[in-house]
Amino acid sequence: MRRREFLRYGGAFAAFTAVSTSFPSFSAAQTTDPADAPTGEEADFDLEIVDVDVELIDGSVVPMYAFAHAGKTPTIPGPILRVKQGDTVRIDIRNSSSRSHGFQILGQDNASASGLDPSDGDGEDKARIEFVATKPGTYFYVDGDNMPINRVLGLHGALIVEPKNGFADGAAKKKPMPYAPASSASIKSLFGALGEAAIGGKPARFPGKAWQAGREYIWIFNQIDPVLCRRVAAGENFSASDFQEQFHPRYFTINGLCGLDSAHDKATCPTGNTGEPALLRTMNAGLATHSPHIHGNHVFVLTQSNANGVPVYQQDLFEHDVWLMPPMMVKDVLLPFTAPPDIPPAPWRMSQEKYPLRYPMHCHNEISQTSAGGSYPMGLVTDWHIDGPLATS
Ligand SMILES: [Cu+2]
Known part of the structure; x- marks a missing residue:
């Protein structure tokens, strides 16, 4: 021991x-x-x-x-x-x-x-x-x-x-993706479109860079009920149903952190320039359902775990403002790092908007925004930052 x-x-x-x-x-x-x-x-x-x-x-x-x-x-x-x-x-x-x-x-x-x-x-x-x-x-x-x-x-x-072979563009290998090319035609097409050039008169959908392997963040959510933690530590044994019934969480964590601490944690807070897409691997280890929500960009939900915990590659990709995370759910989502639509490219004769642009991710299950019974916003919340203008490869 x-x-x-x-x-x-x-x-x-x-x-x-x-x-x-x-x-x-x-x-x-x-x-x-x-x-x-x-x-x-x-x-x-x-x-x-x-x-x-x-x-x-x-x-x-x-x-x-x-x-x-x-x-x-x-x-x-x-x-x-x-x-x-x-x-x-x-x-x-x-x-x-x-x-x-x-x-x-x-x-x-x-x-x-x-x-x-x-x-x-x-x-x-x-x-x-x-x-x-x-x-x-x-x-x-x-x-x-x-x-x-x-x-x-x-x-x-x-x-x-x-x-083993995660590329959306075959032998060219300029468009890495976190899954095999055969995973889903839509996922392959999305990763193929990241960093694409404008075609003819059509503007590029995702100007900037392709996704880079390793450009990812892992967000693991959990909740803590200090009373039950102490009762278990004191030797009490609970059935699963008793534990779930008596579970009254007072802390809502992301990667074990709350509020200010998660917003300042480099491993938790996604950062990058416009046009540098990032993968978010989101997971809920707790017993409460969460609804993470992001300002500035929408995310694409790429995978969703089934009841056995196996990732199911999504065939139809939607942009989400909020994505649902019931207990034990795992979803990979793509944060495209596109220029937010309400940011003018050249306001007031400046060459561009002032950087960094700081946006929150917060859970829409409002109680999870608190800690210790009301301290706000010290719960399941973090930031993501756009550090600078369009990155080109
Ligand atoms: Cu909001």
């Missing part, structure tokens, strides 16, 4: 930022040798489950659980796991919490382990899961035991499956 760790608000924030921006270091899973034997091979990811005390935005502290890279600082959400389609992925899980736990990737076969007792600390007790990563997209990993309690109490994170 690992000693209970204290996640200071700024500390968790820094760790999450580091994890999200250093994804190339997770590339261990990106090569697959067919001769690889499963037994005795090194794991691609070595994860640990620990008990933590989390400091919230108002300075109050709640007991939760968290994932960590083994021996490293735990974070809520857990570390981002990035793999490539077709890879054999091995994940080791150690349980260093005081309670029994499990691990499951929703939407991937053979990717779960359950009933892991607290380890005795000799480093030997670990479960191994091994699976072949399928369909490119965004997946939830969670503690699948004691659902939904352990998940809501912090044990959730994102697994990203990248495509």
Whole structure:
């Protein structure tokens, strides 16, 4: 068992930022040798489950659980796991919490382990899961035991499956996309149109650049009920239905952060110039339904997870002002970074509008805009910024 760790608000924030921006270091899973034997091979990811005390935005502290890279600082959400389609992925899980736990990737076969007792600390007790990563997209990993309690109490994170050949323009490879070309004709057509030139007298629909692989943000939503956190930590056992019935969240988080902190977190706040489209991988780990809404641009909903957590590529793409995120929903959306329609290109003889343009993302489920029972706007909200004029490739 690992000693209970204290996640200071700024500390968790820094760790999450580091994890999200250093994804190339997770590339261990990106090569697959067919001769690889499963037994005795090194794991691609070595994860640990620990008990933590989390400091919230108002300075109050709640007991939760968290994932960590083994021996490293735990974070809520857990570390981002990035793999490539077709890879054999091995994940080791150690349980260093005081309670029994499990691990499951929703939407991937053979990717779960359950009933892991607290380890005795000799480093030997670990479960191994091994699976072949399928369909490119965004997946939830969670503690699948004691659902939904352990998940809501912090044990959730994102697994990203990248495509082997993700280009909308075939051999030219100038139009990367986060899925295989065969995923959906409309998605392929949208990624093909990003950064296109004006054709004849027709203005370009998305002037600027093509989407660049890695130009993406992950938004994981959750809610925290401090009373239930404390009752679980005190040893109380709940049925799923009792927990859901008594769940009265007072904090609404995005990547574990609230309000001002999420707006100032570089891994959470999308930034870029006009014409630099970004992918948002949005996920709801909690029990409340959210309705994220963005000012300045509309987003295109590209994927939506089905009941098993598998991403379904959308055939018809719509521009959304608000997109619905029920519990456990995963949706990839494209933020096109087009010039907002109400921004004049040359007001008052200036060559352009003053930058940066700062826009909010806030949830339209109004209670989620508060923390601690009313502190506004310290809930599920962040910013996105257009830093400068049209970027050209
Ligand atoms: Cu608004």
